[in-house]
Amino acid sequence: xxxxxxxxxxxxxxxxxxxxxxxxxxxxxxxxxxxxxxxxxxxxxxxxxxxxxxxxxxxxxxxxxxxxxxxxxxxxxxxxxxxxxxxxxxxxxxxxxxxxxxxxxxxxxxxxxxxxxxxxxxxxxxxxxxxxxxxxxxxxxxxxxxxxxxxxxxxxxxxxxxxxxxxxxxxxxxxxxxxxxxxxxxxxxxxxxxxxxxxxxxxxxxxxxxxxxxxxxxxxxxxxxxxxxxxxxxxxxxxxxxxxxxxxxxxxxxxxxxxxxxxxxxxxxxxxxxxxxxxxxxxxxxxxxxxxxxxxxxxxxxxxxxxxxxxxxxxxxxxxxxxxxxxxxxxxxxxxxxxxxxxxxxxxxx
Amino acid sequence: xxxxxxxxxxxxxxxxxxxxxxxxxxxxxxxxxxxxxxxxxxxxxxxxxxxxxxxxxxxxxxxxxxxxxxxxxxxxxxxxxxxxxxxxxxxxxxxxxxxxxxxxxxxxxxxxxxxxxxxxxxxxxxxxxxxxxxxxxxxxxxxxxxxxxxxxxxxxxxxxxxxxxxxxxxxxxxxxxxxxxxxxxxxxxxxxxxxxxxxxxxxxxxxxxxxxxxxxxxxxxxxxxxxxxxxxxxxxxxxxxxxxxxxxxxxxxxxxxxxxxxxxxxxxxxxxxxxxxxxxxxxxxxxxxxxxxxxxxxxxxxxxxxxxxxxxxxxxxxxxxxxxxxxxxxxxxxxxxxxxxxxxxxxxxx
DNA sequence: TCCGATATTTGTAACGTTATAAGTACTATG
DNA sequence: CATAGTACTTATAACGTTACAAATATCGGA
Numbered sequence: 001x002x003x004x005x006x007x008x009x010x011x012x013x014x015x016x017x018x019x020x021x022x023x024x025x026x027x028x029x030x031x032x033x034x035x036x037x038x039x040x041x042x043x044x045x046x047x048x049x050x051x052x053x054x055x056x057x058x059x060x061x062x063x064x065x066x067x068x069x070x071x072x073x074x075x076x077x078x079x080x081x082x083x084x085x086x087x088x089x090x091x092x093x094x095x096x097x098x099x100x101x102x103x104x105x106x107x108x109x110x111x112x113x114x115x116x117x118x119x120x121x122x123x124x125x126x127x128x129x130x131x132x133x134x135x136x137x138x139x140x141x142x143x144x145x146x147x148x149x150x151x152x153x154x155x156x157x158x159x160x161x162x163x164x165x166x167x168x169x170x171x172x173x174x175x176x177x178x179x180x181x182x183x184x185x186x187x188x189x190x191x192x193x194x195x196x197x198x199x200x201x202x203x204x205x206x207x208x209x210x211x212x213x214x215x216x217x218x219x220x221x222x223x224x225x226x227x228x229x230x231x232x233x234x235x236x237x238x239x240x241x242x243x244x245x246x247x248x249x250x251x252x253x254x255x256x257x258x259x260x261x262x263x264x265x266x267x268x269x270x271x272x273x274x275x276x277x278x279x280x281x282x283x284x285x286x287x288x289x290x291x292x293x294x295x296x297x298x299x300x301x302x303x304x305x306x307x308x309x310x311x312x313x314x315x316x317x318x319x320x321x322x323x324x325x326x327x328x329x330x331x332x333x334x335x336x337x338x339x340x341x342x343x344x345x346x347x348x349x350x
Numbered sequence: 351x352x353x354x355x356x357x358x359x360x361x362x363x364x365x366x367x368x369x370x371x372x373x374x375x376x377x378x379x380x381x382x383x384x385x386x387x388x389x390x391x392x393x394x395x396x397x398x399x400x401x402x403x404x405x406x407x408x409x410x411x412x413x414x415x416x417x418x419x420x421x422x423x424x425x426x427x428x429x430x431x432x433x434x435x436x437x438x439x440x441x442x443x444x445x446x447x448x449x450x451x452x453x454x455x456x457x458x459x460x461x462x463x464x465x466x467x468x469x470x471x472x473x474x475x476x477x478x479x480x481x482x483x484x485x486x487x488x489x490x491x492x493x494x495x496x497x498x499x500x501x502x503x504x505x506x507x508x509x510x511x512x513x514x515x516x517x518x519x520x521x522x523x524x525x526x527x528x529x530x531x532x533x534x535x536x537x538x539x540x541x542x543x544x545x546x547x548x549x550x551x552x553x554x555x556x557x558x559x560x561x562x563x564x565x566x567x568x569x570x571x572x573x574x575x576x577x578x579x580x581x582x583x584x585x586x587x588x589x590x591x592x593x594x595x596x597x598x599x600x601x602x603x604x605x606x607x608x609x610x611x612x613x614x615x616x617x618x619x620x621x622x623x624x625x626x627x628x629x630x631x632x633x634x635x636x637x638x639x640x641x642x643x644x645x646x647x648x649x650x651x652x653x654x655x656x657x658x659x660x661x662x663x664x665x666x667x668x669x670x671x672x673x674x675x676x677x678x679x680x681x682x683x684x685x686x687x688x689x690x691x692x693x694x695x696x697x698x699x700x
Numbered sequence: 701t702c703c704g705a706t707a708t709t710t711g712t713a714a715c716g717t718t719a720t721a722a723g724t725a726c727t728a729t730g
Numbered sequence: 731c732a733t734a735g736t737a738c739t740t741a742t743a744a745c746g747t748t749a750c751a752a753a754t755a756t757c758g759g760a
Contacts, residue, residue, distance in 0.1 A: 018715095018716060018717085019716070019717070019718095020716080028739080028740090029739065029740045029741075030716090030717085030718095030740090031718080031719095031739080031740055031741075031742095032738090032739055032740070034716095034717065034718055035718085035739090038718085042737075042738065042739090043738070043739080044737075044738060044739090047738085047739090061479055061480055062716085062717080063419070063481075063715085063716050063717070064480060064481075064482070065415050065416075065418035065419040065424075065481075065715085065716080065717090066415075066419050066715070066716035066717040066718090066745090067716080067717060067718080068415035068418075068717090068745095069413070069415040069416050069419050069715090069716080069717075069744095069745050069746065069747085070716080070717045070718050070719085070744080070745055071717080071718070071719095071745085072745080074415075081442075083439065083442035083445075083446065085438070085439060088435070088438075089433065089435060091441060091442065092431075092433035092441065092463075093433075095433075095461075095463045096433065096463065096465065096466075099463055099465070108482070109463070110460055110461070111445075111460070111461035111463070113442075113445045113446065113449055113459070113461070115446065115449070116446075129411055130411055130414060131413075131414075131415075132414075132458070237644070238644045239643070239644065267617070271649065275649070293589070294587070294588045294589065299621065299625075368745095368746060368747085369746070369747070369748095370746080378709080378710090379709065379710045379711075380710090380746090380747085380748095381709080381710060381711075381712095381748080381749095382708085382709055382710070384746095384747065384748055385709090385748085388748085392707075392708070392709090393708070393709080394707080394708060394709090397708080397709085412746085412747080413745085413746050413747070415745085415746080415747090416715090416745070416746035416747040416748090417746080417747060417748080418715095418747090419714095419715050419716065419717085419745090419746080419747075420714080420715055420746080420747045420748050420749085421715085421747080421748070421749095422715080
């Protein structure tokens with residue numbers, strides 16, 4: 001038994017296998033291995049098969065840093081999330097949806113936190129500056145969103161959750177908040193409510209406008225009185241909303257119907273009213289927008305209009321992938337239709 | 351004016367500045383620039399200053415892919431998050447905390463989703479396999495956690511939220527759930543409650559044991575009857591808990607005190623009891639563990655014991671950084687003390 | 701003036717991958 | 731049998747950074 005080491009034997013002992021390892025095993029050149037792994041048609045099918053089999057056997061995984069350095073592509077999609085509490089589980093649902101869209105591709109999902117109170121442009125600038133991703137997804141879009149402008153100027157691929165009001169187009173996924181608000185008013189009227197209040201998001205968000213339009217359209221059409229709280233919005237802390245609700249519950253023109261585009265605002269309002277001796281179903285009703293069936297199942301009297309956040313995430317991911325594949329293709333724009341399935345009114349006679 | 355291009359003129363037009371650009375401007379070698387930027391003491395201070403000034407001016411940012419390829423370090427910390435709804439805003443708080451700990455270092459935070467129902471080892475294996483991070487943080491730790499074993503075997507740096515029961519040690523941050531449960535029982539007794547029920551997490555989690563120990567210690571000490579629901583746990587859906595609560599509320603030995611290690615379980619229980627005609631404060635009381643002050647501020651009668659998740663994140667980040675810096679140093683182990691500050695009992699006479 | 705010590709800078713190679721251009725072998729055609 | 735085409739493979743260089751070894755300059759002392 002010889003202890004001598006042949007001069008050209010590479011010591012693939014425990015070190016991570018690379019294309020070089022595959023090349024040595026198969027006797028091919030590294031270039032061939034690389035192209036075979038990419039599925040290049042110019043490489044004989046037999047070779048491609050052999051290479052991928054060996055790769056599989058030795059547990060080869062491409063070095064993303066090297067790929068990234070060479071190609072300039074990070075193969076990463078960044079999802080920017082800010083910690084608003086509007087809809088329970090919003091972040092997780094969105095993540096799950098995007099991850100679902102990315103499954104099967106070689107793209108990784110990277111979640112970048114948007115700090116409370118921080119400028120929304122910051123994480124975007126940071127990602128572009130350091131080339132941390134090939135594409136960006138963000139939410140809470142504004143009519144003239146700085147981030148959209150910034151990314152457009154640099155031709156950096158992105159998709160937004162929510163629309164803008166710029167003259168030019170871009171890829172987005174949005175929910176038909178106008179319809180949600182409109183239908184909510186009608187539903188509350190069906191239940192005999194006349195003093196209908198809507199909780200709006202801060203007015204710098206585009207979906208503030210949409211909710212407002214839908215609400216006002218129904219209010220005017222039905223000849224009702226507009227009731228939009230001042231000082232309170234969808235992003236207010238629960239205690240703030242709670243206190244406000246408790247206060248107004250005692251007034252003579254207290255609302256008897258609420259449109260809550262999120263669960264937390266509803267919970268705070270219901271608690272505030274209850275503290276003031278008012279009961280839901282008897283003294284007031286509400287239509288709540290939620291992503292899960294949670295609230296609805298706890299109390300079937302709460303009218304629930306669903307916004308499928310997970311689906312929104314999946315659409316955002318798919319739209320972004322398309323946008324990156326065809327930079328000059330059409331803009332992928334999707335509007336989600338509210339799922340309006342109210343329980344029959346007769347059930348209230350029980 | 352000559353239109354001829356000197357042979358060696360590099361065209362630093364609009365292309366991204368690199369160390370080479372700095373080298374050309376300063377007349378130094380690329381190596382010198384690299385070492386100057388690293389703050390190497392062997393480089394003259396004057397040079398270091400000049401280099402960093404030029405770098406600043408031309409907007410140089412290091413190419414992370416190149417650094418990563420060369421050094422093998424990703425400079426990324428991965429936080430694995432699963433979408434449990436136990437404590438409201440758990441994920442966001444944890445992210446914020448870790449990000450805070452990482453601010454000022456050159457580490458990036460990468461959030462990896464743990465899919466519901468997926469094997470917890472999967473994201474860990476994926477990260478290690480593809481070398482997507484230098485360190486990992488995860489939560490929901492189990493007594494003999496597969497992930498801990500996996501990472502230990504490979505000497506991959508990590509910190510956990512929650513302890514294990516392995517013979518060997520590792521870095522962690524945990525909350526004193528034993529104390530939380532114990533103190534909760536005492537508090538409910540103070541309020542005159544005797545049939546005290548605790549909602550426990552699934553029993554494969556370590557903090558199930560801790561909560562159980564604390565609860566049982568107090569129960570035995572006070573000579574009470576143990577009340578632990580079957581079929582329901584902290585991870586059950588709200589509707590499930592709601593239904594369970596509604597059912598037991600009607601029984602003769604219905605609990606009059608609840609220990610809820612999370613807000614959602616409390617909300618479901620309170621709703622279930624209310625549906626059965628029972629009111630909190632009159633028919634039952636609860637001690638709730640929460641991260642925000644939300645619930646407590648909505649209703650001051652809810653006794654709240656706080657778990658500072660944001661701080662936990664900051665500690666996890668700090669612990670992990672230390673662990674990575676001193677791989678053979680002592681294990682960083684931190685236990686968070688519950689913040690027990692109940693409102694005075696006399697306030698209930700109002 | 702020469703020597704060694706100290707301070708500072710530099711050239712070379714490499715991390716793992718892929719784009720480009722260039723090669724080789726085989727087959728069909730005239 | 732030369733030639734052109736086809737099918738496939740390969741050598742070379744480069745992405746931007748840093749580790750290592752080597753070079754150069756500066757200075758005090760004998």
